[in-house]
Amino acid sequence: MIVSLGAIGFGLVWGWLLGLYDVRPDKLPATIVSLSGASVLGAGATAWLGGLSAAAPFSVAALVALFVHSQWRSELRKRYRNSTNP
Amino acid sequence: MLQGSAQPAMEAAKTIQLVGAGAFGAVVGWYVYYINRWRKDDVQLSDIVTLLGAIGGAAVLALFPAKSDLFGAYGVGLAAGFFAYFFILVVLVNKAPGFTSAWFLDGRAPKLKDGEINTAGHAMAQPDETES
Numbered sequence: 001m002i003v004s005l006g007a008i009g010f011g012l013v014w015g016w017l018l019g020l021y022d023v024r025p026d027k028l029p030a031t032i033v034s035l036s037g038a039s040v041l042g043a044g045a046t047a048w049l050g051g052l053s054a055a056a057p058f059s060v061a062a063l064v065a066l067f068v069h070s071q072w073r074s075e076l077r078k079r080y081r082n083s084t085n086p
Numbered sequence: 087m088l089q090g091s092a093q094p095a096m097e098a099a100k101t102i103q104l105v106g107a108g109a110f111g112a113v114v115g116w117y118v119y120y121i122n123r124w125r126k127d128d129v130q131l132s133d134i135v136t137l138l139g140a141i142g143g144a145a146v147l148a149l150f151p152a153k154s155d156l157f158g159a160y161g162v163g164l165a166a167g168f169f170a171y172f173f174i175l176v177v178l179v180n181k182a183p184g185f186t187s188a189w190f191l192d193g194r195a196p197k198l199k200d201g202e203i204n205t206a207g208h209a210m211a212q213p214d215e216t217e218s
Contacts, residue, residue: 009163013165079188
C-alpha cells in the first residue's frame with residue numbers, strides 16, 4: 001500500500017515537471033520522443049524500485065499531473081496573454 | 087516474555103524509519119521545486135532528466151531498499167514537500183501586492199519603484215543608500 005502511494009507521489013512530481021516543458025512546434029517530434037522515453041525510463045525505474053505493480057499508479061498519476069498542470073498553464077496564458085505589467 | 091517486549095520496539099523503529107524516509111523525501115521534494123523555481127533559463131530536457139536522477143538516483147537507492155515501505159514513504163514525502171512549496175508559493179504570489187498568477191508563466195513582476203533595483207531575487211537596496 002505504501003509502495004503504491006509512493007509510486008503515485010513520484011508520478012505526480014514527474015508529471016508536474018513535464019508540464020513545465022514548453023514544446024516548440026519545430027522540435028515537436030524530437031521533444032515528444034525524448035519526453036516519452038524519459039517517462040518510460042521513470043516508469044521502469046519505479047517498477048524496478050517498487051515492483052511491477054507500482055508502474056501503473058506512477059503512470060496514471062504522471063498523466064493526471066501533466067494534464068492538470070498543462071491545463072492550468074494554458075488557462076493562465078489565455079488570461080494574461082495581452083496584459084501588461086501592473 | 088522477552089519476545090513480547092522486543093516486538094513493540096521493532097514496530098517503533100519501523101515507524102520512525104518510515105517517518106524519517108518521508109521527511110527526507112519532503113526535504114528533497116521541497117528542494118526540487120526550489121531548484122526549478124530559481125532556474126535561469128527555460129526548462130531544458132536535460133534539466134528534467136537531471137531532476138529524475140536526483141529524485142530516484144543511486145543515493146536514494148542506497149538509502150532505501152527497492153520494494154520496501156521506506157521507498158514508498160520517500161515517494162509520499164517527496165510529493166508532499168514538492169506540492170507544499172507550490173501551494174505556499176501560490177498563496178504568497180496572490181497575496182503579494184502587484185503580483186498576479188502570470189508570475190508562474192514567465193516570472194512577470196511589478197515594475198520597480200524609484201529607489202528599487204533588481205538583484206535577481208536578493209534583498210533590494212540602492213548602493214548609494216549604504217554609502218554616505
